[in-house]
Structure formats: structure tokens, C-alpha cells
Amino acid sequence: MSSSIPAPPGWIVWSLRALATAHLAGVLGQAALAGLFVTGDVDLLTWHRxxxxxxxxxxxxxxxAAILLWRPGRGPLWPAAASxxxxxxxxVQVALGQWRVIAAHFPLGMTIFGLSAVFTVWTWRSLCGRAA
Structure with a gap:
């Protein structure tokens, strides 16, 4: 007899997917705005902020949404911890940007982009078929 864990409610899964995707789009926008700003369009610093x-x-x-996936959705805890x-x-990234510590701000931004991309892909691949 197998004990099957019920799938999290679809609204939780879809909320997490949508929010992770929107967050990733915002992070990508940050990279684009930063790149345009450093090429000389100083007005984009306000947009970046x-x-x-x-x-x-x-x-x-x-x-x-990640907390809801975990409880009450009975999904894994790690997405909430990762979020x-x-x-x-x-x-820290926002503080570094405000303090103009660019030497740390740029690589941390790249790290955030990579982690956000992996998280977003996970929501679409590993939660596939789990939305009830």
C-alpha cells in the first residue's frame, strides 16, 4: 500500500510560477537597465531604482506563495527557504546599489539572476503536472 502525498492546490502552484516568472523578468529588466545606464543614459538610473x-x-x-506551497500545500520546504x-x-543588493558599491553590486546581481532563473525553471519543470 503506497501513501501518496496529495498534489498542492493548483492556485498555489500557478501563483508561485507566475510570481517567480515575474520576479525573474524584473531581475532581467534590472540587468538591461544597468547595462544601458553604464553606457551613458543616466536617466535610466531612476528606472533601475x-x-x-x-x-x-x-x-x-x-x-x-512558496510558504503556501509548503503549508498548507504539503509541498517541499526548500522553495520557501530559497525565496x-x-x-x-x-x-543586500539594494543597499549596495544605494551605497554605490558597484564592485559588489554587479556580481551579486548576476548571482541573483542565476538563482532566480534556476528557481523559476524549477517551478515550471518540477511542479509540472502537480497543479490540481
């Missing part, structure tokens, strides 16, 4: 706020807010919503880790990294 504003997009950071929106992207960081979406990440908090992703964290809520919380991204919140911490992005909080």
Missing part, C-alpha cells in the same frame, strides 16, 4: 522596488516587492509575494535567501540577497 524604481524597478528594483517593484522586483523586490514581487519577490516578497513569491516568498508568500527567503533571495530576499536576503536582494536586500
Amino acid at each position: 524604481d524597478n528594483a522596488g517593484v522586483t523586490h516587492s514581487v519577490l516578497y509575494l513569491q516568498l508568500v 527567503l535567501g533571495l530576499v536576503a540577497l536582494e536586500t
